[in-house]
Amino acid sequence: MAKVNKLDLALDEYKGGKSTLCPGCGHDAISSVIMKAAWENSITPDGIAKMSGIGCSSKTPAYFLRQSHGFNTAHGRMPSVTTGANMANKDLNFLAVSGDGDTASIGIGQFIHAIRRNLNMLYIVENNGVYGLTKGQYSATAEEGSQKRKSVPNELKQIDLCAMAINLGCSFVARSFSGSRKQLTALIRAGMSHRGMAVIDVISPCVTFNNNEESYKSLQYVKNNNEELHGLDYIPHFNPIEEVEIPSGGYKEVKLHDGSYLRLETISEEHDVGDRMMALDAIHNADVKDKHVTGLLYFQEGIPTLDETENLVDTPLAELSEDMLRPSKETLDDLLTGFRA
Amino acid sequence: MEKIVNDFTINIATANGTGSQSANLILLNALFRMGTHASGKNLFPSNIAGLPTWYIVRVSDYGYQAPGDNTHIQVVMNIDTWSEDIEKLAPGTVLIHNTDVKAPVNRDDLIVYPVPMTSMARKINPKLSKMVANMIYVGIMAEMLEIPQDILEEAISKQFGGKEKAIEINSQASISGREYFKSELEKKDHFYVEKREKDENRFLIDGNEAVALGCIYGGINMLSWYPITPSSSLAEGIDKYIPKLRLDKDGKSTCAVIQAEDELAAVGMVLGAGWAGARGMTCTSGPGISLMSELIGLAYYAEIPSVIWDVTRVGPSTGLPTRTQQGDISMLYEASHGDTQHIVLIPGNVDECFEFGWKAFDYAEKYQTMVFGFTDLDLGMNLWASNGFEYPDKPMNRGKVLRTQEELEKIENYGRYRDVDGDGIPYRTLPGSGLEPIVSRGTGRDEDGVYSEKASVYRTNMDRLKKKIEGSRTDLPQPVFREEEEQDLGIIYYGSMENTIQEIDDILESTGMKVSQCRVRALPLSPEVDEFVRRHKKIIVLEVNRDGQMYGILRKEIATELVPKLYSVAFSDGLPPKAVEYAEAIIGTLESFEI
DSSP states (O other), X not given: OOOXXXXXXXXXXXXOSOOOSOTTOHHHHHHHHHHHHHHHTTOOGGGEEEEEOSSHHHHGGGGBOTTSEEEEOOTTOHHHHHHHHHHHOTTSEEEEEEEHHIIIIITHHHHHHHHHHTOSEEEEEEEOSEETTTTOEEOTTSOTTOOOTTSOOOOSOOOOHHHHHHHTTOSEEEEEEXXXXXXXXXXXXXXXXXXXXXXXXXXXXXXXXXXXXTOTTSHHHHHHTEEESEEEEEEOTTOTTTSSOOOSSOEXXXXXXXXXXXXXXXXXXXXXXXXXXXXXXXXXXXXXXXXXXXXXXXXXXXXXXXXXXXXXXXXXXXXXXXXXXXXXXXXXXXXXXXXXX | OOOEESEEEXXXXXXXXXXXXXXXXXXXXXXXXXXXXXXXXXXXOSXXXXXXXXXXXXXETTOOOSOOSSOSEEEEOOTTTHHHHXXXXXXXXXXXXXXXXXXXXXXSSSEXXXXXXXXXXXXXXXXXXXXXXXXXXXXXXXXXXXXXXXXXXXXXXXXXXXXXXHHHXXXXXXXXXXXXXXXXXXXXXXXXXXXXXXXXXXXXXXXXXXXXXXXXXXXXXXXXXXXXXXXXXXXXXXXXXXXXXXXXXXXXXXXXXXXXXXXXXXXXXXXXXXXXXXXXXXXXXXXXXXXXXXXXXXXXXXXXXXXXXXXXXXXXXXXXXXXXXXXXXXXXXXXXXXXXXOXXXXXXXXXXXXXXXXXXXXXXHXXXXXXXXXXXXXXXXXXXXXXXXXXXXXXXXXXXXXXXXXXXXXXXXXXXXXXXXXXXXXXXOOTTSOSSOOEEESSOBOTTSXXXXXXXXXXXHHHHHHHHHHTTTTTSOOXXXXXXXXXXXXXXXXXXXXXXXXXXHHHHHHTTOOEEEEEEOEESOOHHHHHHHHHSSEEEEEESSSSOHXXXXXXXXXOGGGGGGEEEEEOOOSSOOOXXXXXXXXXXXXXXXXX
């Protein structure tokens, strides 16, 4: 018998269609972590809405969670479509996948405004520094001096999505790497437990166009230059004791909205996830050394989400009956009487 | 000379931002209260303060609502347009001018009433003299036209709704104007207003507010919008009525309102809401539609119920943002790349604005597609007379949504894009239900919603989409006909031209023509339009744009043998259509083709 989660579901129930991405693509590793994270967190697949834009990364919702509805929208427009769907049904669990072209270029405005509104969603950027589906053009997250296959070095400065999200007051900002399965799993599980906008920028090497040694986003380069802020363990609210061992060294715990914890184990020096300047410093310090800093960069609990600021009724709007939606005839008669006065 | 009663046009020239709008609305409202058929058109600049603006009031016992082709009474307050406004007046026109502007009147063939409006206003309230001066000309005209003071007072109270101080100042100013006319001027003109029996059902409202109320009663769940003239007041109207009409007993809202970062996001939110099973809408104008076009195609192809109201202004590009045009109709009908075709609802008056406001959501959910409402600045932002809005006569149509396992099981061979019923409209399930989930997408997919690039699959799907929209032709608001026995000449028109058509018809009839009319109220066209064309010898397609956009749609859609019957009369200068201009254009067109 296959192992089951708290909902009596096997991991298979969280799988999707066969991937059509290039063999070895970082995105497939992330998809596999998403399935595992949703399964381990015992999230009802029915309640998840998979959202994406356009690009290699945005194709992946077809490759996981086949029991969840999904919407593969248009290039750069996933955040706005998610906003509307969120207003229609605030009980949906929004799991969004985007890429660096989708988020840092064509959709940068919508990304910014989704953060500004604190949409209650998990926003995963599968970041490889190139446009894959159109055959390898640089994207806006490619570092200055980084060089993709058969090309000249990239001349422009990168847009750092995490730094931008932190500056905008995003309540959960993390960076990870498709090759760091343990760290990524903990972060995605935590992102799923967070209420509000969780942005996880995952460096996800493009094995076809950007995996040569001159590239700052190649598998080997990231392995060699990954500066982890802390070790990470996710402790689910339904099983607080059994799942992880208590670390021998120093650690801190971040309590998440659903009662779960993310345990941050100190590696060299302690990173305070509640300190915005420290988070920006960490990004800057890694950047000047051409390194990638990974881990939970910034976290703040308790910022109102859009569905809260909109003061919506408790029932999802999509489920309201006609008597809640259409005011009575008497109200119209009253209005008309006023107009005629 | 005989009295001229209830048959004249007033043109009031002021500067934007001087408070003239409330004075003009008081005048219009007083005329309306007297039971006359009065209409008002605001010609305003793209500016907050300083640029010239004109307000045109038409009073007509014939019921004509278009701005008159000729001005009979001219009020001039604005130095910048002073000489131009005066120069173009026909001999015998009444000229009421503010002498405090200290500009010359070099005409001796006009009936001139000079009034020191600013000084008079200063005596009433020195701080607000610039604004109060506008009520002086209202008082002058009230005395001159014999509008009773008690009716004017009612209009003032209505305008300032309970603000005692404002009511007092404006009332004083109107009386001061009245007294000045009595003591200092002698009536030399022949224009009078007389009371008519007032239909107590009638009231004045603009189309944007009427659509807004229609949406509220249509169960709108989410409004996303980006400010753009002339549609902003539609969004603000919805926002205004939510606290009164759409909160539950705990004060929580059943409709979200989001001011989007741009139109691309506004339409994205509409698709998201529709996809998740709620009633989402945005409103915009032409430039916004251009930006939204990509996702309009996605709504069509992924079959997402969506509603957009386009309150059209003059294009292309920024165009004349505060002027009116029927310039977007062909764009709306086929907006977005590839083969698309959208339902467009075209109200021709404020009552239909309300009706189509709620119906748009029913059509969108029934057909699982993009539905446009099409109005323009003239209908959207000017006050039109309403006969009263009809409460929706049928329950909301939520379309083919399967909400439970039992409902799903009743459908044989369910597939998200399978034509189970033969009407081209598939069934759908909603996110969160866990029922037959798919990844909705803009890419090719088969009947089960699975990605596919197969030629036959693509073609079958596109044919089904066509069939689905075709099915709406007889279901959408059908055309309104006014037919003559002769059936020689017919006019096909739509939207805000409704305000001018009766007068055009009377002018043509005065030349001996008998003209039938067909007002199109939706796209795709009803088969009844075909029949109308078939019944008549020749057809004029009348519209407010340069290229004859509806004419183009008709040429494409009606039976080929009927096409030679069609003649286009179309032009646009940014102003609401005037009757004589369009009637002359019709006659000119018929003459040029020697028909």
